[in-house]
Amino acid sequence: MNRALLCLCLLWVLVLPGQVSAGQPMPQIPEGRDVRIIVDISGSMKQTDPLNLRQPAVRLLARILPGDSTAGIWTFGQYVNMLVPHGAVNDAWRERAIERSRQINSVALRTNLGKALEVASDSYFTQGDLSNTHFILLTDGKIDVSDDGALNDQERARVLSEVLRGLSEAGATIHTIGLSEAADINLLRAFSDQTGGNFSLAESAEELNHAFLRSLNSAVPQEQIPLEGNSFLVDDGVEEFTALIFGGATSRGVTLVSPGGEEQNSSRHQASTRWFREPGYELITVTDPDAGEWSVQGALGDGSQVTVVSNLKMVLSPLPTRFTEQHPVVIEAVFYDQADPITDPEFLGVIDVTVTLTSADGRSGTKTLSADQPPQDGVYRDEISRLPFAGEFTLEVVGNGKTFSRKYSQTLTFDVAEPEQSVLALPDGDDVTGSDLANSTMDSVEPDLSPVTPAIAPIDVAQVELPSPIAPVEADAPANLESDGEGLNAWYLVGGSVVGLVVLAAGLLLVWRQKANSSGVDAAEPEGGDEVLDTDEPAIPELDEQVIDEEEFGLVDFDLSEVEGGEDEGQSQSHDRDGGGRNGGQ
Known part of the structure; x- marks a missing residue:
């Protein structure tokens, strides 16, 4: 099948909704999160981070952490150091974090990752409950506590068994970042x-800023305003917005333009604007901004975003970072005015809530929730149970109310469940999996070498010289439908007989054609140009395969909601294979 056509069929189920019923608890405004940042300062960082870009990356987190959060920063090598004490995120905490980020270096001798997690997870801060705590761990290497490799292996096993199990049982969430392929990726993946x-x-x-932001958006999802090209719409309810603009390390900088046309930049801006320029990004915070369309002049790199503080909120239910078909993603979105959920149908009637999924290679699909009428309870619901392939996807939920808009974005990973291994019951009652059986020796299996009498003897086509009539089946032959444990089932007898007759007929046809050829029958095209059809062979229809150019097909930004209205033949077939249509009554 052509790859582009396959992509279309697969993307058709990109946001295939499941059955999501109303009456479930309404998403609540989340409480402040506890974030603990752990940074590797081992000597190997001199090679993997020669410009020490960990410093501006940590300052980025310190500046954009929400004000209702608690946080702390630890560094580790052979020993663990509390760089910034754990506490409430306020102006004093941010200033201390920004100042002490300059102490991040690459001088430590070892990589004592397990000890760093144990110290940072001290139960003193949250009385042993880590259910609201998110760790962001950065390292570039493997566990290294000794020159003895065996001791390092023992420590790694201890971290996986004791430390990880303890954190998991306490409810902690660990987001890990590996800097370079030299990191112990399997260990970091196990933690996450x-x-x-x-x-x-x-x-x-250079990718650290994006990696830290991705972890923070999962740990503390923040409400955003959608960026449309280089512009974004600020409504009257926005008290403050923060624009994070990614660019290259040598970027010339950007200019922020207000709705009234006033221009600001990093060297010249209003007193109500805080502007920070770091290698790789610019962070612009505007308090009490004018309502209207703002724009950014200059290059906006991937991942740029605008977060807001506002009384008008769009709240989402917590989203997992990984999901499968058996454990789907349930999306629930509700709008709040201050602390009160909005259920007024007139207000909700002007809001379009869309869900967009974008794969790592840029293919995307979009659908609208409650397109016909707003939900009665004010909760927009949908479910993503399966995707066309495993991998990472960026999920964006956007609420557009014409005069205002809100957005949430998070990276999700879709996993395809491994097929379950067959389990064989042994005579002694033990169970063995298919992999266990594959690892066993052949001597442990006693094969049954007793001869098996076939239902139909094999036919040697070469010994057939002349076609002969097929003997009729004896009508009086009784059919024994009962199995005595050694005979074959009657259905196998019938199936074997049919196969044997087909083979016999094929052999007779082959011999007859060989004799016809030897008698001077010429199969070439006869003179006169008249076409002679060989009635012995059925005509094989030629398939007119349509080649689809993927570049012209337009998979990028493909609106899957359009498929519901008019499926072509290929889409309908895909629809049937996937087990039914989309649940359109969302």
């Missing part, structure tokens, strides 16, 4: 997978 966090691989120090 078993605690519901996400794993990011930053192949260079």
Whole structure:
């Protein structure tokens, strides 16, 4: 099948909704999160982070952490140091974090990752309950506590068994970042997978800002305003917005333009604007902004975003970082005015809530929730149970009310469940999996070497010289439908007989054609140009395969909601294979 056509069929189920019933608890405004940042300062960082870009990355987190959060920062090598004490995120905490981030270096001799997690997870801060705590762990290497490799292996096993199990049982979520392929990626993935966090691989120090932001957006999802090109719409309810603009390390900077046309930049801006320029990004916070369309002049790199503080909120239910078809993603979105949920149909009637999924290679699908009428309870619901392939996807939920808009974005990983191994029951009552059986020796299996009498003897086609009539089946032959444990089932007898007759007929036809050829029958095209049809062979229809150019097909930004209205033949077939249509009554 052509790859582009396959992509269409697969993307058709990109946001296939499941049965999501109303009457479930309404999503509540989340309480402040506890975030603990752990940074590797081992000597190997001199090679993987020669420009020490960990410093501006940590300052980025310190500046954009929500004000209702608590946080702390630890560094580790052979020993563990509390760089910034754990506490409430306020102006004093931010200033201390920004100042002490300059102490991040690459001088430590070892990589005592297990000890760092144990110290940072001290139960003193939250009385042993880590259910609201998210760790963001950055390292570029493997566990290294000794020159003895055996001791390092023992420590790694201890971290996986004791430390990870303890954190998981306490409810902690660990987001891990591996800086370069030299990191122990399997260990970092184990931490994130078993605690519901996400794993990011930053192949260079320049990618650290994006990796930290991705972890923070999972740990503390923040409400955003959608960026449309280089513009964004600020409504009257916005008290403050923060624009994070990614660019290259040598970027010339950007200019922020207000609705009234006033321009600001990093060197010249209003007193109500805080502007920070760091390698790789610019962070602009405007308090009490004018309502209207703002724009950014300059290059906006991937991942740029605008977060807001507002009384008018769109609240989402917590989203997992990984999901499968058996454990789908349930999306629930509700709008709040201050602390009160909005259920007024006139207000909700002007809001379009859309869900967009974008794969790592840029293919995307979009659908509208409650397109016909707003939900009676004010909760927009949908479910994503399966995707066309495993991998990472960016989920965006956007609420557009014409005069205002809100957005949430998070990275999700879709896993395809491994097929369950067959379990064989042994005579002694033990169970063995297919992999166990594959690892066993052949001597442990006693094969049954007793001869088996076939239902139909094999036919040697070469010994057939002349076609002969097929003997009729004896009508009086009794059919024994009961099995005595050694005979064959009657259905196998019938099936075998049919197969034998087909083979016999094929052999007779082959011999007859060989004799016809030897008698001077010429199969070539006869003179005169008249076409002679060989009635012995059925005509094989030629398939007119349509080649689809993927570049012209337009998979990028493909609106899956259009498929519901008019499926072509290929889409309908895909629809049937997937087990039914989309649940359109969302």
